[in-house]
Amino acid sequence: MGSITLQQVNKKFGEVNVIPSIDLQVEEGEFVVFVGPSGCGKSTLLRLIAGLEDVTSGAVLIDGKDATRLPPAKRQLSMVFQSYALYPHMSVRANIAFPLKMAGMPKAEIDAKVADAAETLNLTDYLDRKPRQLSGGQRQRVAIGRAIVRQPSAFLFDEPLSNLDAALRVNMRLEISELHQQLKATMIYVTHDQVEAMTMADKIVVLNKGQVEQVGSPLDLYRSPANLFVAGFIGSPRMNFIRGAAAAAFGVETIGVRPEHMTILSEGGTWQGTVGVTEHLGSDTFLHVHTEDMGTLTVRAGGYVGFKPGDRVGITPDADRIHKFDGQGKAVK
Amino acid sequence: MSTYHSRAAGRLMVAPSVVLLFLWMIVPLGLTIYFSFLHYNLLMPGTETWTGFLNYSYFLTDPAFFTAIVNTLLIVVGVLIITIVGGILLALLLDQPMFGQGILRILVISPFFVMPTVAALVWKNMFMNPVSGLLAFLQKSMGFQPHDWLASTPLLAIIIIVAWQWLPFATLILLTALQSLDEEQREAAEMDGAGPVYRFIYIVMPHLGRAVTVVILIQTIFLLSVFAEILVTTNGGPGTDSTNLAYLVYAQALLQYDVGGASAGGIVAVILANIVAIFLMRMIGKTLEA
Numbered sequence: 230m231g232s233i234t235l236q237q238v239n240k241k242f243g244e245v246n247v248i249p250s251i252d253l254q255v256e257e258g259e260f261v262v263f264v265g266p267s268g269c270g271k272s273t274l275l276r277l278i279a280g281l282e283d284v285t286s287g288a289v290l291i292d293g294k295d296a297t298r299l300p301p302a303k304r305q306l307s308m309v310f311q312s313y314a315l316y317p318h319m320s321v322r323a324n325i326a327f328p329l330k331m332a333g334m335p336k337a338e339i340d341a342k343v344a345d346a347a348e349t350l351n352l353t354d355y356l357d358r359k360p361r362q363l364s365g366g367q368r369q370r371v372a373i374g375r376a377i378v379r380q381p382s383a384f385l386f387d388e389p390l391s392n393l394d395a396a397l398r399v400n401m402r403l404e405i406s407e408l409h410q411q412l413k414a415t416m417i418y419v420t421h422d423q424v425e426a427m428t429m430a431d432k433i434v435v436l437n438k439g440q441v442e443q444v445g446s447p448l449d450l451y452r453s454p455a456n457l458f459v460a461g462f463i464g465s466p467r468m469n470f471i472r473g474a475a476a477a478a479f480g481v482e483t484i485g486v487r488p489e490h491m492t493i494l495s496e497g498g499t500w501q502g503t504v505g506v507t508e509h510l511g512s513d514t515f516l517h518v519h520t521e522d523m524g525t526l527t528v529r530a531g532g533y534v535g536f537k538p539g540d541r542v543g544i545t546p547d548a549d550r551i552h553k554f555d556g557q558g559k560a561v562k
Numbered sequence: 563m564s565t566y567h568s569r570a571a572g573r574l575m576v577a578p579s580v581v582l583l584f585l586w587m588i589v590p591l592g593l594t595i596y597f598s599f600l601h602y603n604l605l606m607p608g609t610e611t612w613t614g615f616l617n618y619s620y621f622l623t624d625p626a627f628f629t630a631i632v633n634t635l636l637i638v639v640g641v642l643i644i645t646i647v648g649g650i651l652l653a654l655l656l657d658q659p660m661f662g663q664g665i666l667r668i669l670v671i672s673p674f675f676v677m678p679t680v681a682a683l684v685w686k687n688m689f690m691n692p693v694s695g696l697l698a699f700l701q702k703s704m705g706f707q708p709h710d711w712l713a714s715t716p717l718l719a720i721i722i723i724v725a726w727q728w729l730p731f732a733t734l735i736l737l738t739a740l741q742s743l744d745e746e747q748r749e750a751a752e753m754d755g756a757g758p759v760y761r762f763i764y765i766v767m768p769h770l771g772r773a774v775t776v777v778i779l780i781q782t783i784f785l786l787s788v789f790a791e792i793l794v795t796t797n798g799g800p801g802t803d804s805t806n807l808a809y810l811v812y813a814q815a816l817l818q819y820d821v822g823g824a825s826a827g828g829i830v831a832v833i834l835a836n837i838v839a840i841f842l843m844r845m846i847g848k849t850l851e852a
């Protein structure tokens with residue numbers, strides 16, 4: 230229950246080819262995250278899986294069966310929308326009960342399931358309120374409650390946390406991860422926040438302009454990005470890309486070094502530069518170092534370091550953590 | 563506008579317009595109340611005498627009065643039902659993406675811009691006329707006896723004419739409400755397994771509730787005083803079959819020159835309208851809150 234396969238899925242809106250062709254396998258029980266910049270087609274892909282949009286060509290298989298032409302209600306999937314899409318005139322109870330009521334379930338059974346879901350999501354005290362009387366996080370939980378009562382074979386989330394403040398987002402992130410462990414259901418989760426992607430995913434799908442750039446576990450993507458796009462997208466702060474003579478020394482077009490894979494020294498070092506802005510986070514310090522021929526490099530130093538803007542420093546990259554890319558931006562081993 | 567001085571200044575500034583509006587309302591109302599207690603007939607000017615409640619008892623015991631109240635309510639309720647049901651259907655239709663949507667919307671709205679007298683005359687002469695009307699022609703071409711709308715079902719004819727005029731208003735308000743429905747809500751319901759009918763009942767109708775309330779409140783105010791349509795089509799007849807309260811007051815004042823009696827009728831109409839308003843606000847005003 231819950232495997233989803235996309236076969237050469239293509240989606241055009243009129244003349245615009247939003248998703249040229251995607252092949253993707255989502256295993257049963259997996260937590261898959263779609264990440265990518267705004268407008269890359271994440272929501273569209275999710276809506277194609279949900280059946281809210283028709284594919285232009287290609288096939289969507291759910292549990293191995295062709296679901297390409299099935300209406301959304303028949304696909305056994307639940308979706309949590311970015312705006313939550315709660316029914317404003319219904320109480321929380323009625324909201325959660327709605328899919329069961331539509332399925333024609335007897336009242337007693339519905340009540341039991343709603344009580345169950347409310348228990349899981351800490352909503353028991355709010356069952357008789359209207360959505361507008363709830364906070365953002367509570368609304369979010371109601372939307373999840375409405376999704377879980379139906380016991381779908383997979384859950385689809387479209388940026389469910391983007392309307393919440395930072396602290397609540399961290400909280401809900403944990404809750405969703407816990408829910409996944411509890412329900413062991415397939416989840417597909419769309420976000421443009423790479424921290425969410427890294428922390429929650431079993432498998433990340435990096436999308437760019439409607440194409441899959443790379444699929445892999447969070448650490449796979451971090452350790453061996455397949456191309457410049459993935460290398461730049463995963464990791465924070467961004468990986469430094471260096472071209473020219475320094476890259477030519479490695480026999481490639483571009484090399485990439487993450488800020489955390491460089492050591493900063495007061496003298497010597499492989500590369501030299503001048504300290505610009507420094508950002509102190511307490512646990513880390515990020516230094517922006519201006520070099521003569523490689524532009525600005527971001528370097529992470531643990532804890533507090535005493536370098537001030539204007540200081541001359543040397544930088545030594547971690548030799549076995551240098552990523553090499555060819556002229557097309559593909560990674561070179 | 564929070565300090566004592568700014569509030570005082572504010573009151574002073576709005577005082578002239580408040581006074582003007584107050585006079586604007588209270589002088590006609592006061593005069594009407596005053597006239598309603600006089601024996602005041604335009605055929606015998608200068609002979610006004612105080613008669614107490616005689617005008618009221620005369621107006622209230624007039625057999626036409628009861629008919630007029632029933633007719634007034636029938637017009638209000640009939641037109642409301644037609645415009646709301648028709649308005650919802652038209653709004654649902656106009657909300658669908660289709661060719662020529664812009665032009666179609668303007669066409670649907672246009673009856674609202676036609677003056678009541680003109681609309682009524684068009685209906686009377688071109689549609690409902692038993693000899694040369696379009697409806698009679700259709701009936702004849704199907705082999706039926708043409709129906710004389712204005713003579714045999716005058717009230718129904720007037721309800722149809724007035725409903726035709728107000729349908730665009732209802733459609734417009736309901737269409738705007740329909741378009742403000744969050745698309746994701748509709749999709750969520752679709753994923754939750756609600757088909758088109760259930761989506762309409764559980765998602766669309768509750769969303770339209772407020773708009774329907776607005777339509778009912780606004781239309782009721784205007785429908786209580788339908789006049790021009792009656793004047794140019796049936797003249798309240800045959801007999802008093804299509805006389806409503808507004809028309810009865812008019813008939814009293816300008817056909818019988820009885821200003822006193824008409825004033826009493828006017829005051830009765832004002833009181834009745836207020837009763838209806840209170841009743842409406844109690845019943846459905848609640849949906850407007852929140």
Ligand SMILES: Nc1ncnc2c1ncn2[C@@H]1O[C@H](COP(=O)(O)OP(=O)(O)OP(=O)(O)O)[C@@H](O)[C@H]1O
Nearest residue numbers: 242245247265266267268269270271272273274421
């Ligand atoms: N109904 C539509 N008609 C035409 N183009 C559309 C439609 N829906 C989406 N698009 C286009 O498809 C592309 C992908 O949109 P999509 O909503 O999937 O982006 P996204 O990755 O979810 O972005 P975001 O992170 O901003 O939500 C965009 O360029 C958008 O303009």
Ligand SMILES: [Mg+2]
Nearest residue numbers: 271272273388
């Ligand atoms: Mg999106």
